Amino acid sequence: MNFDPSDEQKMLADSAARYVRERCDLESRRQSAKSAEGFSRRHWQHFAAQGWLALTLPDGVGGLGLGLEEMAVLMEELGRGLVAEPLVDSTVLCGGLLAGTTRGDTLLPLVASGEAILALAHLEQGGRAEYDCPVAASATPDGDGWRLHGVKHLVCHGAAASHLLVSAREADAAGYSLFAVDAASAGISRDAYTLIDGTRAADIRFDQVPVAAADRLHGPAGAADALGEALDSAIVANAAAALGAMEAVLELTADYLKTREQYGQPLASFQALKHRMAEMLVDTEQARSMLYCALAAQAGGDGNARRRAVSGAKALIAQAGLFVTGQGIQLHGGIGVTEEYAVGHHYKALQMFAQRFGDTDFHLQRRARLALEH
Amino acid sequence: MNFDPSDEQKMLADSAARYVRERCDLESRRQSAKSAEGFSRRHWQHFAAQGWLALTLPDGVGGLGLGLEEMAVLMEELGRGLVAEPLVDSTVLCGGLLAGTTRGDTLLPLVASGEAILALAHLEQGGRAEYDCPVAASATPDGDGWRLHGVKHLVCHGAAASHLLVSAREADAAGYSLFAVDAASAGISRDAYTLIDGTRAADIRFDQVPVAAADRLHGPAGAADALGEALDSAIVANAAAALGAMEAVLELTADYLKTREQYGQPLASFQALKHRMAEMLVDTEQARSMLYCALAAQAGGDGNARRRAVSGAKALIAQAGLFVTGQGIQLHGGIGVTEEYAVGHHYKALQMFAQRFGDTDFHLQRRARLALEH
C-alpha cells in the first residue's frame, strides 16, 4: 500500500495547479458565472487541449483510459480554483454511461475534444436522489427507434449541453432505459435558470422526441446499475474537488487571520480562532481519508464495497466540507458573506456537492442498508 | 406572567441551600454512596423534619399539598448538593400514584414522615422506558385479594424500600394494574446492586405474593395514564435537580479555572476555555427555560401539552446536562475524572437523569408523535 502519486499524477497535479494559479482568479470566475452558459469556454478549450476531458474516457474513442485516481488528482486542484466547467458531468458521469456502447464510439471522441457537452436528464418532479428517483418519462417504439416524452428536472448544464442522456420507461418494463439525444432535436424545449454556484440548470420538456435505435444506451435490465456506477464515479470526482475547496479555504483563512487585526491584536493571536482552524483541519483530513477509502474501493472491484465506500465518502465529505467552508466564512467575518471574497464561493460549491447525487441523509441510509446486507 | 419565586419558595430555596452548604460535603456524599442503602438516613430524617417529603403530597394525609414549582425550587438546590436520597421516587413518583387511593390514606402519612420509602417496581426484562415497557408480571385473583407473580428489573432504591408499587397484568386485561406491596411480604426476594451514582437498585422476584384488594391502586383502565402522569412529574422534579447540578458545575469550573495555572498562565486566561464556559452557560440557560416550559405546561392543565413539554424538557435538559457536566470534567483536567472531585459525580448524576424514565431518543420520538397528533 502506498499513497505516493505516480510521475504522471504529479505532472497532472502540477499543470492543473499552475493553470488555477495563473488563470482562475476570482474575478473571471464571477464573470463566467454571470455569463449565459455559467462557465468559461476559454477554460473548456484549455481542458480539452490538456486532455483533461479525455482523461477517464476509454482509449480507442479519443480517451486516455486513465482511472479515477488521476481524475481525483486533477479535480482536487481544479476544486481549489472553483472550477465551474461541466468536466465531471460530461466526461465522468455521461462519458461513463456512453463507454462501451455503439453510440459511444461516435460521440465519445467529441466529448474528449470538448466539441460535445453531455448532461444527464434524469430527475423528474418529486425526485430527490438520482439513485432512486421515480421516472415517468416514456419511450415508445417508433419504427426502428423510439419517441421520448416527458419532463426532466434540474438538468445541470442542461442549457449548454449539446447532447442529453435521458432516462425513460418502455411500456411495461420494470425499470427505465437510457437514451442519448441530440439537444437540438425537434420537440425539446428547455427552461434554464441559475444555481447558487452559477451553474445553469434547466427543466427540459421532451415532446415525442424521435431517437434512433442506436441511441438507446442501456435497456431496463442494465440502465439503473450503469447509472449507479457512473454516479458513484462522478461523486468521487466531485469529492476530490470538494476536498480542494476545503484546502483552499484552510489557506485563505489562515492567511486572513495573520493579516487582520481586532482590538489591536492580530486575529491570529486569538486562541478560539486558532482552535477553530485546528478543528477545520481535523475534518479536512478526515475528508481526505474518506476520498482514499472511496478510491481504494473503486479500484478493488467489489461493487457492494464500492457503493458502501462512495456513500460513506459522500456523507462525510459533505459534512466536513460544509463545516470547514462555513467556518471559513465565520473566521473571515462580514466579508466572508459577500461575493467579493472566494470563501463564500467555496461554501456554495460545497452546498452543491452536498445536495447533488443524493444528500447526506440518503447516503447514510444507503450505506446503512448496504452494511446490513453485507 | 412572572418568574419571581413566592416568599414561601424563597424560604424553601434558602433552607435547602443552607443545608447543602453546611451538611452535604463531597466526603459524606461518597461515604453514603458506599453505605449499604446508598444514601444517608441522617439526610432523610432532615428532609422529613423539614417537610420536604410531604411537599407534594395531598394535605389531609400528612402532605403540604404544594405543587411541582415548589418541588422544582427544592430539587434545584438539592441537585447542587448531589442529593442521593429517594425523595422524588418515594414522594413525587410513588406518592403521586397513591394520591386519591384508599391505600394512600394509610400509607401516604408514612411517606410524608419518612417512615415509609416507596419504590416503583415496573420495568422488566426487555423494557427500556417506563412509559411503554412490556409488563409480563401477573396478578391473579385470590379471595378478595390478589397474588402477584413475576420479576421486576432495575428497581431504584428497591433494597431500601419499605413498600413497592408493582405493575402486573390481570387475566385477559388489555393494560396492567398497579399494586402497593409491603416489601417484607412473603415471596419477595431482592437482588441488589449499585448504580453509577451510588443508588442501590434491585431485581425483585415476586413469587405468588399475596396482596389485599385495597392494595390495588389503579386498574387496567387507568394505571398507564396514572403512571404516565406520575412519571411526567418525577421527570420535572429530577430535571430541576439536573439543573442544579449544571449550575454547580458552572461555579466549580469557573473557580477552578481561576485558581489553576498551565504554562505559567492562569487557566482563566485561555480564550478557548473561556468560550467553553460561555457555551456551557448557553446550554444551562436553555435547560432552565425548558424547565419553566414544563412547569408552565404542568400548571396549564392540558394533558397533551404537558406530555409534549415534559418530553421536550427531558430531552433538552439531558443533552445540555451531559454537555455541561462533561465539559466541566474536561476543563478540570485529570482530577475531573476522579472520585475525589465533585464534577465527576455531577456528570454521573446527569447520566442517571438521561437514562431514567425514557432516554433522549424516546422522548424526542414521543414529542414528535404528540406534535403530529396535536
Added chain:
Amino acid sequence: MNLQLNPEDLAFRDEVRAFLAANLDPAVIYRSRTEVHPPSEADRRWWNSVLNKRGWAAPGWPQRYGGPGWTPIQRHIFDMECRLAGAPELRWQGLRLIGPVICEFGSEAQKARYLPAILEGSEQWAQGFSEPGAGSDLASLKTTALLEDEHYIVNGQKLWTTEGGDSEMGFFLVRTDLTSKHGGISMLIIDMASPGVTVRPIEMINGDVSTYEVFLDNVRVPRENLIGEPGSAWTQTKFLLNNERTSSADIDKAYGDLRRIRAIASGESKNGRPLLEDGDFLRRLTQLELEVEALDWSVLRVLCGAPSRRPPAAAASVLKIRGSQLQHRLGELAVDALGPRSLRLFTRDQAFAAEPAPLWPGYVPGVRADQLYMRACTIYGGAMEVQKNIIAKIAFGL
C-alpha cells in the same frame, strides 16, 4: 411565580390577529414569507404607514412620542403575530435603533423633524457604525467630524451600512475630538443626499444587495444634527443596545422558519411518503422546535425580568448566541427539506416574480437566499466569538 399568559395578553393577541387578518393580502404575505434579503422596500413603507395609522408603528417608543404603551410581553406577542401572519418586516434602523435614541437624547427640534417621518415610514434610516478594520470593535473608529463655521466636516468610510442605498437619512458614529483616544465619539445625523456621500453596493452571498459601503468625503453637516453632547455616543450606543436585549434572539423569525419548514415537509415526499413522516427529518425538526421553544422561554424570562444569577447583559449574549446558531440550523433544515431544488438561487426579484408551478411550488423561492444570507447572523451585531468573550467576562469573571 405565574407562568401563564394573563387574560389581557390573550385578548391583546386576538386583537392583533384580527387586525393582521384584515390588513394583509396574499401577495404581501407571499413576499414577506420568502424572507429574501433585503425585503420589498415598498411593502415595508406601506406597512409602516398602515401601522402608524393604527398607532402601532413604534411599540418600543414612549407613549408621548407615539408609542402604544404596551408591556414587553405585548410587544413580544405583537412581533410574533406579525411574523406568523406574514406581515412585512419594518425598517428597524429608524423604529428600533435611532428613534428611541432621539426620543431620549434628541433636541426638541430633532424630535419634531425626524420622529413623525420615522413613524410614518416616509424616511428610512441607515446605521453608520462599522468601518473597514473595525467590525465589532468601535474603539478603533476613524471617521472624523470636525467643526467648521457651525458645520461638521465629515470624512471617512463606513462598512456594513444595511440598506444604505435605500435610505434618506443616516446616523453615524464619528470622532468629533481627535485628542481623546476612547472618548470623542459622537452620533451624527447625516442626510444621505448630502454632497460628498457616496454608497457602494456590496453583493452578498445570496446574490442580492442589502448592505453598502458608505464614503464620506468632506460632507458638510449642520451642527444641530449632532445628538446630545459631543463625545456622548457611548451612552447613546449603550442605551440603543439595551433597548434591543431580546431582539437578537430573532425568535419570531425562528418560529416563521419552523412554519415554512413544516410547509415544505408537507409538500415534499421521500421514499413515497410525506417528508414530514420521515424519521430522520422528524428528529431534526423536533430538536429544532424544542430549542426554539426554549429560546422563546429565555426571551420571556428576560422580558419579565426573571431572577438570574448572572447580570442581564449576559442573558442578551446568550440569546444572541443560541438565536443565531438556530438561524443557521433552521436554514440548513429548510434547504435539506427542499433537496436538490434548494440549489436554484432565486434572487429577490426572481422570488417576487416567481409563479408557483408543479416543479417549483410557492414555498421554494427565498429558502436558499435566506439560508445563505443568514450565514451573516453569527457575524453581525457582535460576532459569536465576541459574545462568548462577553459572557465569560461578565457571567464568570474570566
Added chain:
Amino acid sequence: MNLQLNPEDLAFRDEVRAFLAANLDPAVIYRSRTEVHPPSEADRRWWNSVLNKRGWAAPGWPQRYGGPGWTPIQRHIFDMECRLAGAPELRWQGLRLIGPVICEFGSEAQKARYLPAILEGSEQWAQGFSEPGAGSDLASLKTTALLEDEHYIVNGQKLWTTEGGDSEMGFFLVRTDLTSKHGGISMLIIDMASPGVTVRPIEMINGDVSTYEVFLDNVRVPRENLIGEPGSAWTQTKFLLNNERTSSADIDKAYGDLRRIRAIASGESKNGRPLLEDGDFLRRLTQLELEVEALDWSVLRVLCGAPSRRPPAAAASVLKIRGSQLQHRLGELAVDALGPRSLRLFTRDQAFAAEPAPLWPGYVPGVRADQLYMRACTIYGGAMEVQKNIIAKIAFGL
C-alpha cells in the same frame, strides 16, 4: 498510488488470526472485551509471555533486541487482529514507551538488565512524567534527583502514574541540574520497591483504581540507572513520542467498540424490533462506523508516509483529536444501546465475576465503566486543547 493491501500483508493477517484462534480461550476473551480499566494484570503477564515465545511481544523494537521486523502496516494489522480477537492488552509502558528508549539510548548493562524482563512481561513498568500542577506541561517539573556518592537522591511527587501500584519498575523525569530552567531534565529508572517510594491509589470515576500518585522521599537510585547523558530527557521523550505517532488514534479499540455496539444492538430490542434496525440508532452507528473507517485510513496514511501539506507532527495531533472524540461518542452510543441497564456500574472485579443471565447478558459488564473511564482520553496524553494549539502552530503558523 496503490491503495490495496499487498498479498504478503494479507497472508500475514491470516497467520496472526490463526495464532490468535489457537491461543485465546473464551474466559480471557470475555475479560479483555469488558474493556475495564485497569484490565486483568494476570492476563496481560500471561499473554506477554505467550507472545514472547512466538517472538511477537515487541513489534516496535529493532530486530536485534527481539523485534519481529514487521512493517508499520503489519504492526497495524497485528494490533487490530489482537483487539478484534479479544486478546489481552499488553503493558504499553514497558513495551511501547521505555523499551524502545532503552534500545536506543540505554547502556549495554541497562539493555541486558531490563529488556528481557520487558519482553517476557515479568517486570511491569510505570511512567513518572506528570506532576501536580504540571499536566501537559513538562517544563515546570519539580522532582529533583541530586547526585550524592554515586547515587541520585530523588525527591518529589508524580501524578497520573498509570498502574504505578502494579509495577516493579518505573521511569521518571527528574531534574538533575537545578541551575538550568528548561534543560537539566533526565530520565531515571527507579525500582518501585526502593525505600522512600510510596504510591497512593486514585479512585477513578469508573470506581476502579488504574492510576496512582507516587511520592518520592529521599529515594536512593544508583547512578547507572540514568538513561543516556544527564539532561538528555527531552531527546528521549521526543523519541518516545515519535514512536507513538499513530497509537493515540486508538483505532483498534474503536473497531472493538463498534463490534461491541453491534453485539449489544443485536441482543437488545426497541419497539419490539431489534435495536439494530431502529432508524435513529442505525444512523448514529453508521455515522460512527464511517468516522472510524476514515480514522483508519488516516492512520494508514501516516504509517505509509503519505504525502501531506502539513508536517507529520500535525497528523499525530489530528489522529489524537479525532480518535479521542470518537472514543467519547462510541462510549455514549454503547451506553445508549444498553438503555437503563447501562446505569449499573460493574467494577472490574464485578465484571470479571459476572455470570451472563437473561436480565444481564454478557455484553453488559464493562460498557459503562469503559465509557466513564474514557472521559479521560481527551485529557491524558496531551489534552484536546493542547493538541489544537499544536496544530494551529505547526500546520498554520498561528
